[in-house]
Amino acid sequence: MTDDNENARAERSRGNLSRRRLLQGTAGTFGAALASAGIYEMIDSIVTPPDRATAADNIQEQYILQNEQVINIDGSGVKSSKGTIAARVPALHDHVITAKLNVPAKAKALQEAAHHLESALLDLERHFPPTPSGVAITVAWGLPYFHHYIPVLGKTSDFFKAGTRYPAYLPVDLQTSKTEHRTVYALQEARTFPSDQPPPGFGPVRLEQNDVAVLLRSDSIDRIKDFQKALFGLGSNQAGSLFKVTSIRQGFSGGGFYGQQGLPSKLALRANIPGAHHIPRQAQGFLGFATTLDSNMGPGNIVSLETLPGLTDQWPKGYFKQGTTMHLSHLFQDLVAWYEQKYPTYADRVQAMLQPGLSPAPGTYAFQPPGQTEAEVEQGVKRYHAYGHTGSMSQVDSTTSPTTSNYGKKYPAGTTIPVRGDFDTLDNPFHYTSDPTGDHYSNTKAAGVHFIAFQPTIGIFNRVRLAMDGHYPDRTLPMEPRSPHAGINSVLYTTHRQNYLVPPRRHRSFPLAEFLV
Numbered sequence: 001m002t003d004d005n006e007n008a009r010a011e012r013s014r015g016n017l018s019r020r021r022l023l024q025g026t027a028g029t030f031g032a033a034l035a036s037a038g039i040y041e042m043i044d045s046i047v048t049p050p051d052r053a054t055a056a057d058n059i060q061e062q063y064i065l066q067n068e069q070v071i072n073i074d075g076s077g078v079k080s081s082k083g084t085i086a087a088r089v090p091a092l093h094d095h096v097i098t099a100k101l102n103v104p105a106k107a108k109a110l111q112e113a114a115h116h117l118e119s120a121l122l123d124l125e126r127h128f129p130p131t132p133s134g135v136a137i138t139v140a141w142g143l144p145y146f147h148h149y150i151p152v153l154g155k156t157s158d159f160f161k162a163g164t165r166y167p168a169y170l171p172v173d174l175q176t177s178k179t180e181h182r183t184v185y186a187l188q189e190a191r192t193f194p195s196d197q198p199p200p201g202f203g204p205v206r207l208e209q210n211d212v213a214v215l216l217r218s219d220s221i222d223r224i225k226d227f228q229k230a231l232f233g234l235g236s237n238q239a240g241s242l243f244k245v246t247s248i249r250q251g252f253s254g255g256g257f258y259g260q261q262g263l264p265s266k267l268a269l270r271a272n273i274p275g276a277h278h279i280p281r282q283a284q285g286f287l288g289f290a291t292t293l294d295s296n297m298g299p300g301n302i303v304s305l306e307t308l309p310g311l312t313d314q315w316p317k318g319y320f321k322q323g324t325t326m327h328l329s330h331l332f333q334d335l336v337a338w339y340e341q342k343y344p345t346y347a348d349r350v351q352a353m354l355q356p357g358l359s360p361a362p363g364t365y366a367f368q369p370p371g372q373t374e375a376e377v378e379q380g381v382k383r384y385h386a387y388g389h390t391g392s393m394s395q396v397d398s399t400t401s402p403t404t405s406n407y408g409k410k411y412p413a414g415t416t417i418p419v420r421g422d423f424d425t426l427d428n429p430f431h432y433t434s435d436p437t438g439d440h441y442s443n444t445k446a447a448g449v450h451f452i453a454f455q456p457t458i459g460i461f462n463r464v465r466l467a468m469d470g471h472y473p474d475r476t477l478p479m480e481p482r483s484p485h486a487g488i489n490s491v492l493y494t495t496h497r498q499n500y501l502v503p504p505r506r507h508r509s510f511p512l513a514e515f516l517v
Contacts, residue, residue, distance in 0.1 A: 033248050033432030034228055037221050039271060039445065040250050040426075043092055043263065047254065049132070049219035050089050056129040060322040060504040061301050062138045063419065063454045065091065065217055067131040070294055071257060075364040077282050077290045079257045085366050086294035090253035091132035091217040092263070094423035095224050096328065096450060097232060098210040098498075099243035105149050107516035113242050114510035117231075120239040121509065124227055135223050138215040139508040140326045140500035143189060145211040146170060150512045170501065171305050171320050172313045176459035186305060186312050186325055186457040190497040194469040195481035195489040199332055202440050208498035210246055213328060215421070215452065247439070248432035249330070249450050251425030255290065256282025264424050268335070271426050271445040275335030280365055286333050286424055286447045287488065289353050290366035296390075298419045300409065303454045307405045308417070311456045315406045319512070322504035324454045327461045330429045332448045332493040342484040342491065352488050355391030356384035371395060371414055374472045381477050387470060389487030396467040397460075417460065421452035429495045440495070458499045 053067045068090060072083035103113045121137060128134030146169070171186040190207045198205055214231060218224045228248075234240040256262035264286045268276035285291045301307050303324045306315040314321045343349045346362050354369050357380065371394035372380070377387050399415045426445040433439040455461050463473070470477030470486060477486075484490045503511040 030245060030432060030434070034232060035225065037093075037095075037225065037250055038431060039267065040093065040252060041221055042270070043252055043267075044221050046266065047092060047263065049092060050257075052089075052131065052133050052219070054129055054131060054133045056131050056134075060506060061304060061324075062505050062508055063303065063324050063326070063421075063502050064301070065132065065136050065421075066129075067133065069132075073257060073290070073366050075360070075367055077255055077257065077280075077284060077366040078259045085290075085368065087257070087290060087366065088292040088294055088297060089257060090292055090421075090423070091136070092219045092252060092254050093217065093221050093224050094251050094253060094421070094450070095216045095228065096213055096247075096249040096452075097216075097228065097245060098208070098213045098247045098249070098328075099232070099245045101145065101149070101211045101242065102244050103149075103242055107513070110149060110510050110513035110516060114513050117239050117242060118509040120230055124230055128223060128227075132217065132219045135216055135218040135220075135227050137227070138217075138326075138502060140213045140215070140328075140502045141511060142208075142210050142212065142498060142500050143187060144209045146187075146501075146512075148211075149510075150516070171318060171323075171457075173311070173457040173459045174313060175311055176457065184459065186459070187499060187501040188458040188462075190327070190329075190499045191462065192494075192497070193465050193481075194471060195486065195492070196494045197482060198495055199493040202493075202495060205494050206439070206496045208246075208496055210498060212243070213326075213498075213500055215326075217421075244434070245432070246434045247430045249425065249427060250431040251423040251427065251450050253284075253292075253423045255284030255292075267424075267426060268447060273335060273426070273445060273447050275339050275447075278335065278339035283365065286335060286449075287338055287353065287491075288349065288365055291420070291422070293366065293368060295368050296416055296420070298417045298454075299411075299415065301407070302405070302409075302411065302415070302417055303419050303456055305456050307407065307409075308399075308403060308456060309406055311460075319507065320501065320503055323507075324456060324502045325458050325461070326500040326502050327451070327453045327455075327458065327497070328500065329451045329497040330425075330427075330448060330495045331451060332429070332446055332495065334491045334493070335447050338488075338491045351384070351386060351388055352484075353389050355388035356380050356386050371398070374467075374475060377470075378475065378477060381470075381479060386485035387477060387479065387487060389468065389489075392470060392487055393464050393467045396472070397464045418453050418455040418464065421454065422449050423452075424448070425450050454502070461499075 056066045071079050073087050074080040074083040130136040173184045173186045176184040216224050232240045252263045254263040265279040280288045305312045306321045372391040403411045425448045428442040428446040469481040479486045
């Protein structure tokens with residue numbers, strides 16, 4: 001990023017701001033929401049994307065963002081030749097579009113829809129690679145799709161076609177099935193957690209029932225808008241007739257890796273978010289700390305359903321091999337409570353975000369503390385009467401012993417498994433919603449995060465998320481999960497959750513529909 005000539009570029013963009021403001025309150029106007037990114041359009045006029053490779057490999061893992069770029073940063077989060085911390089540089093723009101299907105639950109209609117969608121996706125990919133320099137597309141499917149459109153596969157133990165045996169339904173979570181003594185699938189319904197609390201007046205956390213979600217990631221807002229129009233517009237060459245869009249969720253990723261003002265600080269100040277002036281200038285996220293450390297992200301294809309032995313039934317020939325599961329949620333972040341009321345000092349925020357007992361130099365926003373076992377977290381609670389966000393999950397989200405994958409890759413103990421794809425947002429809660437009342441839409445901007453996590457099974461996500469609340473398989477910490485001493489939970493307010501299955505690229509368009517007759 002750069003601040004050079006920023007004022008001049010911002011001045012040139014002000015002529016368009018009035019039009020953009022008219023398009024920001026688009027809760028009930030899908031066409032306007034599809035055509036405009038609201039406040040996020042200013043990003044491309046004030047930010048220079050990092051240099052990235054443009055070539056991409058023809059891989060099957062939809063969830064992998066190719067050419068994401070890894071750089072070395074110092075403790076303040078700035079790129080440095082002397083930096084010792086590896087961090088990923090994500091795409092600047094992130095959009096998620098959720099939808100119900102507008103397709104009859106009949107074999108021929110579904111197969112025609114699959115052809116239509118795949119043709120649209122291939123046409124887009126012929127022009128732009130699946131990298132931040134182009135547009136990376138991830139198509140994920142919710143349980144309502146499988147239950148409503150592929151019910152026949154759930155009624156038999158196996159499904160046969162042309163002499164080939166396929167999974168009867170969804171991938172099985174072998175680990176959780178063994179623990180619970182019943183068949184548990186890798187994709188499960190979303191649930192709430194002990195610390196889940198919506199903001200006052202919002203109502204209960206909404207456990208959504210969308211058929212499909214499409215994640216778009218790019219350094220260019222114009223390219224994302226072109227993709228959105230092609231996939232969800234209603235023109236003759238567009239795929240929008242297949243969907244009833246329920247939400248458009250927009251946001252951004254990008255810290256001051258290059259010593260300049262990061263997007264969280266810049267956009268929060270522009271939107272007059274309460275507490276915005278406290279956000280560290282170079283921060284990657286609203287809460288200040290680096291969020292894309294390479295060591296905190298699962299490497300390679302570790303989150304694929306089949307990669308780690310014993311997790312699912314997809315090795316070696318599963319239909320969903322090279323796919324994964326995805327959790328999608330929205331949470332508001334109370335910046336005034338974070339920076340002023342509940343954690344007023346830097347030391348308070350370090351303890352809440354990481355773990356008690358650390359004493360880094362003020363201004364250190366990127367560092368990897370030692371991992372903690374469940375017992376060590378419990379000992380910390382006894383000593384400090386508190387536990388930290390990262391520390392509480394470090395044992396549960398990683399390999400517990402040296403592991404060799406089904407592909408022969410060796411992972412040491414403590415290798416992180418999930419891959420986070422969360423991004424900051426000013427949506428309240430979404431840029432567009434087809435149900436403004438039910439989603440409590442407001443055009444007043446608010447600090448939040450659209451949280452995305454990829455992992456081999458939703459069972460893993462649930463265990464990690466429960467650990468965030470101090471709930472482990474064999475113990476529960478003596479701490480109220482929304483206490484200011486329970487990590488960062490007290491400044492987060494959850495509004496929506498849903499889980500999805502991300503098929504491999506070859507089956508991304510209406511998975512399993514080809515077997516219906």
